[in-house]
Amino acid sequence: MSDVPILELIGVRAAYGRIEVLRGVDLTVPRGAVVALLGANGAGKTTLLRVISGLMPASDGDIHLGGVHISGASPEELTRAGLCMVPEGRGVFPNLTVEENLWLASYSGVPVEKILAEAYARFPRLKERRRQLAGSMSGGEQQMLSLARALASNPALLLLDELSMGLAPLIVEGLYDTVAEIAESGVSILVVEQFASSALRVADYAAVMQGGRVVASGEPAEIKHRLSELYFGGAA
Amino acid sequence: MNRRTKWIAGLGAAGLLTLSWPSAATADSSLGGYTADSSASVIHIEVYEPVLPLPSSPQGDFSIGYTSSTADSGPTARALSSYLWPGTVIGDGFDQLTGKPGTSYPIQANSRYPATASAPAKNKVQITDGNGMTTATDGNTTTATVTGLGIAGKGVDLLGGLGAGLGQIAGKAPKPGDKTLSAPVPVSNTLAALVSAKGVTSTSTVKVSDSKVTSTSTAAAADINILGGVIGLSAIKVTNTETSNGTKATVAGSATIGGLTIAGVPISLGDKGIVIGKTAIKLPAIPATLTSLLKTLGVEIQVAPITKKVTGATSTFNGQALTISIDTHPLKDALNGPLSLLVNLLGSQAATSLAPLIELAPRVVLKLGEASGSLSASPAYVGGNGGGTTTPPSTTTGGGGGVTTTTTTGGGGGTIGGGGGLVTTPTTPMPTTTTPQQTAVTPQLQQTAAILPGLGSMPRFLILGALLLAAAIGWLMQVAGGVLLGGTRTCALGLRTGVPDLRKE
Numbered sequence: 242m243s244d245v246p247i248l249e250l251i252g253v254r255a256a257y258g259r260i261e262v263l264r265g266v267d268l269t270v271p272r273g274a275v276v277a278l279l280g281a282n283g284a285g286k287t288t289l290l291r292v293i294s295g296l297m298p299a300s301d302g303d304i305h306l307g308g309v310h311i312s313g314a315s316p317e318e319l320t321r322a323g324l325c326m327v328p329e330g331r332g333v334f335p336n337l338t339v340e341e342n343l344w345l346a347s348y349s350g351v352p353v354e355k356i357l358a359e360a361y362a363r364f365p366r367l368k369e370r371r372r373q374l375a376g377s378m379s380g381g382e383q384q385m386l387s388l389a390r391a392l393a394s395n396p397a398l399l400l401l402d403e404l405s406m407g408l409a410p411l412i413v414e415g416l417y418d419t420v421a422e423i424a425e426s427g428v429s430i431l432v433v434e435q436f437a438s439s440a441l442r443v444a445d446y447a448a449v450m451q452g453g454r455v456v457a458s459g460e461p462a463e464i465k466h467r468l469s470e471l472y473f474g475g476a477a
Numbered sequence: 478m479n480r481r482t483k484w485i486a487g488l489g490a491a492g493l494l495t496l497s498w499p500s501a502a503t504a505d506s507s508l509g510g511y512t513a514d515s516s517a518s519v520i521h522i523e524v525y526e527p528v529l530p531l532p533s534s535p536q537g538d539f540s541i542g543y544t545s546s547t548a549d550s551g552p553t554a555r556a557l558s559s560y561l562w563p564g565t566v567i568g569d570g571f572d573q574l575t576g577k578p579g580t581s582y583p584i585q586a587n588s589r590y591p592a593t594a595s596a597p598a599k600n601k602v603q604i605t606d607g608n609g610m611t612t613a614t615d616g617n618t619t620t621a622t623v624t625g626l627g628i629a630g631k632g633v634d635l636l637g638g639l640g641a642g643l644g645q646i647a648g649k650a651p652k653p654g655d656k657t658l659s660a661p662v663p664v665s666n667t668l669a670a671l672v673s674a675k676g677v678t679s680t681s682t683v684k685v686s687d688s689k690v691t692s693t694s695t696a697a698a699a700d701i702n703i704l705g706g707v708i709g710l711s712a713i714k715v716t717n718t719e720t721s722n723g724t725k726a727t728v729a730g731s732a733t734i735g736g737l738t739i740a741g742v743p744i745s746l747g748d749k750g751i752v753i754g755k756t757a758i759k760l761p762a763i764p765a766t767l768t769s770l771l772k773t774l775g776v777e778i779q780v781a782p783i784t785k786k787v788t789g790a791t792s793t794f795n796g797q798a799l800t801i802s803i804d805t806h807p808l809k810d811a812l813n814g815p816l817s818l819l820v821n822l823l824g825s826q827a828a829t830s831l832a833p834l835i836e837l838a839p840r841v842v843l844k845l846g847e848a849s850g851s852l853s854a855s856p857a858y859v860g861g862n863g864g865g866t867t868t869p870p871s872t873t874t875g876g877g878g879g880v881t882t883t884t885t886t887g888g889g890g891g892t893i894g895g896g897g898g899l900v901t902t903p904t905t906p907m908p909t910t911t912t913p914q915q916t917a918v919t920p921q922l923q924q925t926a927a928i929l930p931g932l933g934s935m936p937r938f939l940i941l942g943a944l945l946l947a948a949a950i951g952w953l954m955q956v957a958g959g960v961l962l963g964g965t966r967t968c969a970l971g972l973r974t975g976v977p978d979l980r981k982e
């Protein structure tokens with residue numbers, strides 16, 4: 242219940258080569274909160290998650306984690322500290338079974354039984370499918386698997402990139418119910434979405450990115466209201 | 478309209494532009510036809526299982542940190558990189574093996590010239606920066622890289638610890654409290670018990686300019702552990718550079734090994750390690766106790782000379798840092814024997830992990846640091862129409878000191894490279910004094926297959942492939958996979974560089 246945000250970004254900039262993609266991002270994720278980060282294609286959302294998780298250096302600005310200024314920490318240090326990113330495209334191993342995919346998380350030192358028990362309790366569907374090859378499961382099931390695998394590391398801050406990608410609305414709704422449950426258990430979540438409504442439903446705060454900056458932030462209801470104007474307003 | 482559409486449209490235009498632009502290299506240059514390939518593999522594992530009904534030998538092979546670049550004067554080019562390449566048979570024939578048309582082996586990046594949707598001019602598959610596979614080709618420069626950091630090791634004893642028996646064999650007092658992992662054995666530990674490494678890098682490049690074609694490859698790794706630490710190497714590296722200007726080729730390259738230990742006992746290799754050139758090299762004398770230990774485990778260490786060959790404008794290179802062959806018969810006996818030597822040696826974790834591999838194949842050969850390449854080119858006036866392989870002239874013309882070294886040593890373990898596939902001619906396995914006897918092996922292996930549940934209808938090579946793949950992916954995850962799966966457990970010793978533990982409020 243501390244007031245120190247789990248993540249705070251001030252004026253964060255980053256570039257691919259000479260093309261600046263993040264142009265001074267300010268964003269705060271309070272501890273225990275779900276923050277939805279919205280924005281059109283190419284706004285820089287994925288890039289921002291990469292910078293936060295240490296996959297890409299910031300060229301300027303400050304990143305604070307748990308109130309501590311971080312510079313140049315490696316992804317593995319950050320993940321050890323409890324930060325976990327579920328990337329766009331899920332990253333499950335299609336030719337391994339569900340159970341084998343979960344086994345792979347055991348290298349982190351968490352016993353396999355514990356990983357399996359927790360995953361199956363949260364996603365009974367995965368238990369039914371445990372001997373099925375991950376690649377032959379539906380997109381929603383694969384997304385469940387990648388969430389389950391991420392949770393095996395006991396994260397404190399979860400970064401989710403486009404959970405809804407390629408999934409039917411009903412499935413997306415179900416996944417966001419799970420996101421809400423995960424948040425209930427005390428995990429702070431920054432969720433990136435292009436399609437806003439499900440994410441806004443479970444979010445405590447929302448922010449909109451455009452052209453490498455956060456151009457609006459506030460209550461989900463307010464952001465929802467202004468969304469179309471924000472998405473298309475300035476994007477010439 | 479939106480940025481993505483614009484971006485893709487832009488790409489399309491760039492693609493067309495490139496396609497309609499005849500290759501700069503061949504348009505008006507002194508270099509005519511050429512074909513070039515280079516490949517590198519940090520750890521190449523060959524599995525010899527004569528029982529498998531495969532018309533190739535080894536019956537299974539895969540490479541950790543595999544890159545390959547090929548180009549010819551079409552111009553066409555391909556760059557391929559893979560953390561874990563299951564060999565051409567499984568890698569390129571994946572859809573046929575799985576019976577699912579359109580599927581392809583997942584752990585790879587490809588670029589082709591001319592580019593295709595699945596093999597764009599620049600391609601990148603990345604778990605994290607520093608842990609990635611990249612490929613690129615513009616028809617002139619074709620390059621593939623694999624890099625893998627070893628980020629798991631810290632605080633996590635992947636191999637289950639060395640058992641108390643090891644120190645005794647090596648003449649040291651046993652260490653109390655040798656730890657083993659508490660987690661049950663996932664399939665994925667198999668390979669980690671067989672071999673692990675850090676700082677894996679592999680690069681293969683073919684470069685074509687107006688006047689010459691150059692092929693280079695490099696493979697390197699550090700902290701290599703074999704059989705749960707029975708053999709350790711601090712570093713291996715192999716490099717190769719070949720050039721040809723259509724008249725004359727050159728080839729240069731060497732392999733280096735540093736910091737060899739056997740059962741924890743350092744074997745002196747001198748200050749700079751051993752540099753392997755084109756003549757045979759003998760490893761320094763290994764103490765008798767260690768030699769007999771290796772023999773008990775069916776392990777043989779070999780240093781093969783590098784093969785370089787130049788004929789006129791044509792060259793080939795084949796080199797490895799170190800070859801370790803494991804006859805799993807003695808290893809199995811050791812595992813099952815009354816003394817359970819292996820369990821003592823490796824700790825039960827690693828021993829159990831190795832069991833599936835031991836059951837499946839009588840012989841496993843590890844080639845550490847492997848690079849190979851071949852080049853052939855002809856001058857423009859001979860056949861500069863760019864139709865692929867034109868036979869280069871075999872005379873070496875004057876020009877500064879054109880002496881070409883030609884040293885050939887037998888066979889060369891080049892299972893990497895183009896074609897081959899299911900119809901490769903059987904090659905003799907790596908020479909070894911302990912060739913397993915097929916007659917003795919066959920019945921046991923068939924028995925093993927028979928008791929595997931539910932796999933009866935599956936071709937055995939697929940089982941092998943699946944096992945190796947699962948094992949390999951496990952290895953990757955253990956050695957290099959942190960971020961994708963959400964990282965390692967909080968280190969008991971605290972965190973470096975001031976990142977606070979976010980789990981604590």
Ligand SMILES: Nc1ncnc2c1ncn2[C@@H]1O[C@H](COP(=O)(O)OP(=O)(O)OP(=O)(O)O)[C@@H](O)[C@H]1O
Nearest residue numbers: 257262280281282283284285286287288289435484
């Ligand atoms: N590896 C890269 N190299 C160069 N430019 C890149 C790279 N990755 C992304 N970009 C560019 O950076 C900008 C931001 O991309 P990013 O992926 O962060 O956007 P996004 O908001 O996640 O978009 P989407 O909703 O489409 O996923 C885009 O213009 C993109 O083309």
Ligand SMILES: [Mg+2]
Nearest residue numbers: 286287288329
């Ligand atoms: Mg994105």
